[in-house]
Amino acid sequence: MMQPRVLATQVLYQVVFKQQHLKQALQSCCPTDYPPQDKAWVQHVCYQSLRHHQNLNARWQKFMTKPLKDHLVGCLLTISLAQKFHLDTPDHAVVNEAVKAARKLKKNWATGLINKVLKLATADADFVAKNESEQYNHPQWWIDLLKKDWPDHWQQILSANNQMPPLWVRTPTPMNPEQGTQYQPLPSAWLLHDKQDSTSEAMLAGAYSVQDAAAQYAAWLLAPQPGELILDACAAPGGKSGHLLEMCSDIKLHVLEKDPARLQLVSQNLKRLNLHAERLVAGDASQPKAWFQGTKYDKILLDVPCSAAGVVRRNPDIKVLRQAEHLKPLTQLQQQILSAIAPLLKVDGTLLYATCSVFRSENERQIKKFLKTHSNYEHQTINIKAAENCLYGQQIITGTDQMDGFYYCQLKRKQ
Ligand SMILES: C[S@@+](CC[C@H](N)C(=O)[O-])C[C@H]1O[C@@H](n2cnc3c(N)ncnc32)[C@H](O)[C@@H]1O
Numbered sequence: 001m002m003q004p005r006v007l008a009t010q011v012l013y014q015v016v017f018k019q020q021h022l023k024q025a026l027q028s029c030c031p032t033d034y035p036p037q038d039k040a041w042v043q044h045v046c047y048q049s050l051r052h053h054q055n056l057n058a059r060w061q062k063f064m065t066k067p068l069k070d071h072l073v074g075c076l077l078t079i080s081l082a083q084k085f086h087l088d089t090p091d092h093a094v095v096n097e098a099v100k101a102a103r104k105l106k107k108n109w110a111t112g113l114i115n116k117v118l119k120l121a122t123a124d125a126d127f128v129a130k131n132e133s134e135q136y137n138h139p140q141w142w143i144d145l146l147k148k149d150w151p152d153h154w155q156q157i158l159s160a161n162n163q164m165p166p167l168w169v170r171t172p173t174p175m176n177p178e179q180g181t182q183y184q185p186l187p188s189a190w191l192l193h194d195k196q197d198s199t200s201e202a203m204l205a206g207a208y209s210v211q212d213a214a215a216q217y218a219a220w221l222l223a224p225q226p227g228e229l230i231l232d233a234c235a236a237p238g239g240k241s242g243h244l245l246e247m248c249s250d251i252k253l254h255v256l257e258k259d260p261a262r263l264q265l266v267s268q269n270l271k272r273l274n275l276h277a278e279r280l281v282a283g284d285a286s287q288p289k290a291w292f293q294g295t296k297y298d299k300i301l302l303d304v305p306c307s308a309a310g311v312v313r314r315n316p317d318i319k320v321l322r323q324a325e326h327l328k329p330l331t332q333l334q335q336q337i338l339s340a341i342a343p344l345l346k347v348d349g350t351l352l353y354a355t356c357s358v359f360r361s362e363n364e365r366q367i368k369k370f371l372k373t374h375s376n377y378e379h380q381t382i383n384i385k386a387a388e389n390c391l392y393g394q395q396i397i398t399g400t401d402q403m404d405g406f407y408y409c410q411l412k413r414k415q
Contacts, residue, residue: 004038005101008045012075022317048086050316051162056081058134063120073110084122091122141324149360153397160399161312167192171208189213206273214396214406219243226250228298233285238266245275252278286336296346304334306355310405345413353409363407367392380410
């Protein structure tokens with residue numbers, strides 16, 4: 001069986017140098033019969049290595065006399081320092097285990113180097129970040145964009161992005177207060193005291209669902225009423241579809257998702273909760289002609305594909321995988337989807353535009369652009385107490401009340 005440190009090195013390498021998503025890399029590198037405790041350790045060390053990536057890299061690079069060409073050895077150094085600084089592993093274990101792992105990785109040539117560099121880096125009390133990227137553990141373009149978008153909040157966002165996230169659940173009935181604390185503004189949202197609870201029988205039995213409080217605002221804002229025809233236009237994995245039905249099982253919910261494999265996740269989720277959607281369709285929200293049957297909707301939830309810049313603490317690989325140039329095509333797609341879906345709303349109907357992003361280009365600027373060319377829609381004020389008001393809509397800043405970063409804007413069709 002492969003050593004956990006060897007496996008963690010390979011997983012990190014797949015993400016950073018092969019652009020694989022962390023969850024996929026963990027799945028493809030970990031054998032199915034890998035001991036659960038070791039798997040949990042590998043997962044934890046990889047998440048921490050990515051949360052603190054730029055800083056950890058800088059700590060070992062400081063002691064290199066020339067750039068390291070072997071990226072696998074570099075990943076081993078990074079996961080080793082993650083153990084020192086973010087898993088409280090004693091220095092001697094960090095160094096000895098890294099040397100053993102290097103041998104298993106057939107990098108015998110590097111054992112002397114690893115031994116020397118890690119001894120120096122673990123004992124280095126004088127380390128100072130050379131730039132903002134090393135200080136805040138994000139690419140510089142991301143930091144610059146946040147400074148522009150959120151001059152008073154950019155540091156809060158960056159710092160929250162690097163924290164381990166809390167475990168929020170959604171439950172239609174109150175929980176035992178020994179298990180969690182209810183979030184006052186949202187009756188369904190509970191912050192669990194013990195993160196292990198996510199795997200409990202109660203969740204599998206449908207008593208609760210794992211969902212951040214910020215994401216739970218979607219259904220509360222839409223406030224589904226009996227008999228309403230509602231479209232969830234970008235629905236997988238179905239967290240918000242489930243919540244809408246949980247709040248009112250008498251709605252007629254149409255669930256749309258472009259990716260057929262992900263649509264299956266919605267099916268499974270609704271089955272687990274014993275809930276029923278009137279229609280589940282694999283289709284493209286920007287091409288309604290292919291799937292729209294002609295009856296317009298009372299309400300539409302448009303949780304568009306986005307940069308996911310508000311959920312980085314749960315997906316730290318985004319900081320390595322996302323490039324600045326990805327934003328433009330994403331915002332174009334968001335505008336296409338919004339323009340194609342809005343005409344499916346009835347007059348007086350409500351559309352809720354949502355993203356798990358904190359970038360204004362994906363949020364209020366999309367609404368501004370849409371309203372300029374669609375005079376038959378108007379912006380409606382929403383009132384999320386913990387959120388910041390934008391030109392249109394509201395932004396939950398990552399970390400506020402321990403929530404993910406989320407944007408919501410409600411539009412009404414006038415004619
Ligand atoms: C932010 S996620 C939705 C999360 C979901 N609302 C929930 O709460 O579980 C966006 C989803 O949109 C899907 N998607 C991307 N492009 C789409 C398109 N053109 N039409 C419909 N769905 C699309 C993605 O596959 C992804 O599942």
